[in-house]
Amino acid sequence: MSQIIISPNKYIQGNNELNNLYECVKTLGTKFLIIASSNGIKRTKSTIEKSFSKSNCKLVFEAFNGECSQIEIDRLKDCLKSNDCDVVIGIGGGKIFDTAKAVAYYSNTPVVIIPTIASTDAPCSALSVIYTDKGAFDKYLLLPKNPEVVLVDTSIVSKAPARLLIAGMGDALATYFEARACVNSKASTIAGGTATKAAFALAKLCYETLLKDGLKAKLSVENKISTKALENIIEANTYLSGIGFESCGLAAAHAIHNGFTILEECHNLYHGEKVAFGTIVQLVLENSPLEEIEEVINFCLNMGLPTTLKDMGITELKEKDLLEVSKASCAEGETIHNMPFEVSPEDVSAAILTADKLGNYYKNLNK
Structure with a gap:
């Protein structure tokens, strides 16, 4: 059997790196569906908008419902389609990453992962763990590729619980x-x-x-x-x-x-x-x-x-x-x-x- 190692196309880690988001993703598309918790959107939206302020890109912020379930994936997939987005960005923790990766997979778009916490190893993987709506493990969704970009802003992660x-x-x-x-x-x-x-x-x-x-x-x-x-x-x-x-x-x-x-x-x-x-x-x-x-x-x-x-x-x-x-x-x-x-x-x-x-x-x- 072949020996294989896979990884994201680019891993970026540093202080205040969210300020540089546009420069990291500008080659991926022009319309970005940004998935985060309601609180995550409040905390990062102004920084992200400032990073994109000199571009002509469209940003659509959508709040995550809390569980990486097939129902939530399908909802966000419809959101991406109705807004004609061509890139998915997931900001937050493991279930948001897994949801963003699944949405991107089903929609055939690039995905960018931005952890605001360092609570799992989900950001870099070509895998989504799907749960039922009640939080029980359902299945692994194996993806054909890893995220295009993983960006970790250590100034944000250091302030997490x-x-x-x-x-x-x-x-x-x-x-x-x-x-x-x-x-x-x-x-x-x-x-x-x-x-x-x-x-x-x-x-x-x-x-x-x-x-x-x-x-x-x-x-x-x-x-x-x-x-x-x-x-x-x-x-x-x-x-x-x-x-x-x-x-x-x-x-x-x-x-x-x-x-x-x-x-x-x-x-x-x-x-x-x-x-x-x-x-x-x-x-x-x-x-x-x-x-x-x-x-x-x-x-x-x-x-x-x-x-x-x-x-x-x-x-x-x-x-x-x-x-x-x-x-x-x-x-x-x-x-x-x-x-x-x-x-x-x-x-x-x-x-x-x-x-x-x-x-x-x-x-x-x-x-």
Whole structure:
């Protein structure tokens, strides 16, 4: 099988980069559908309009309804068509990115992604995760290409709530371990081949950067200041993790995340928060060395990421619910089947309960 690495055409990161948006996208089209939350539109509209002020481009701002569902994608696709737009720009967080990418795909237009938070690795990928209107995982939409431009304004990201950056670190935490599993199993990746050495190196660098700069970045964003450590973590959460997962592969951690989305108790958690706990479960499934599991759990504890079922919002995990989560994690086509060994729902159930016990053990140890 071919070894393949894919990435956005251009990744731009820096302070006040939103001021330069027109220069970054002027070759893509002349009529831009800009998708963001209502608040996101209020915060960025004047800067964007100023950037385009000397051009003849048309800007259409449309508020996102909150869920990356097929119904919302279809609504925005109709909006793009009725306004005769030829470029889609998504501004905000992961579900907006995934929606913008899906709208662009179905409409055959370029897409530009502008994260205002660093909470997932979604910006760089040729993938949209589609949910039901009630927030349960529905399907992966594999896209034929990555975004044309990903633009990250670190002055905006540094002012976002700390929890969002931390959730991004939770998502990025899985990158190296899932990449390692996929390399060992020679699994086919989202890019359509097997991992390249370059992609795996970026996945490993992602983990190393989290360990080195994660706590410093957390403190920076809690104080609304931009530091080199924060810049490094923004790159790790967004670019290193994005290239690492897409060109190396997903495995158990994200499948277990998908399993937990069926529980209403978990719906108030961010994607990366659930993925962080899924990473611990994957390490238990692999019977990874205790030192490695301890390192990951301690990182999660320092960041405030979930290490126990209680942290996931589950005060009592009923046997029926545990079985449903485990079955969903092992559904046909799920990424858990990229592990280098067969995994059953019973294996997942045992690993979830063991991960919970380990999380509680280290939490009590650190009191």
